[in-house]
Amino acid sequence: MKRTSTAASPVQAWREKAEAAMEGLAPRERLAVRLALWLLGLALLWWLALAPAWRTLSQAPERHARLDAQLGEMRQLAATANALRDQASGQVIGRAAALRAIEVSMSTLAGTGQMSVLGDRVSVSLSNTPPQALAQWLAQVRLNARVVPVEAQLNAGTAPQGWSGTVQLGGVSLSEN
Numbered sequence: 001m002k003r004t005s006t007a008a009s010p011v012q013a014w015r016e017k018a019e020a021a022m023e024g025l026a027p028r029e030r031l032a033v034r035l036a037l038w039l040l041g042l043a044l045l046w047w048l049a050l051a052p053a054w055r056t057l058s059q060a061p062e063r064h065a066r067l068d069a070q071l072g073e074m075r076q077l078a079a080t081a082n083a084l085r086d087q088a089s090g091q092v093i094g095r096a097a098a099l100r101a102i103e104v105s106m107s108t109l110a111g112t113g114q115m116s117v118l119g120d121r122v123s124v125s126l127s128n129t130p131p132q133a134l135a136q137w138l139a140q141v142r143l144n145a146r147v148v149p150v151e152a153q154l155n156a157g158t159a160p161q162g163w164s165g166t167v168q169l170g171g172v173s174l175s176e177n
Helices: 010-023 027-088 095-109 131-145
Strands: 113-118 121-129 148-156 163-170
Touching (some): 095 131
Antiparallel strands (some): 113 121
């Protein structure tokens, strides 16, 4: 006995049509259709559930190695930061020694910088200074003179990869003793 409903859902209507089509097939053909549907279901299960998980599992060692490398870099940066913090909290050098250290470090700028002393600050004017030289110079004045940039007005220069402008250095080492 078949049920017929005028308000059947689209899924129910599709299912009834499929059952009617299956009834019209020979037993051997019904078996072939069921087998094909099972294979299609297994293929969908593989593509949607198992293959992505398998791919993630196979990529895990590479990701783990990459994250270990990043962790090593982070630990190295933390050690450098701690060393700089320990050095900065060390003994303060005198004003004369700090000024000498800044003057010596000016050679790093390869003639692209001019230094002038303004009270408890040192102003350095830069003209097309290469970024690498500027970074190295800043590291030297921080470590050797124990001063830091307190103000900087820098612009990208017209020369390839050059910086122009001024950097004001200050710190306890430059204050009047």
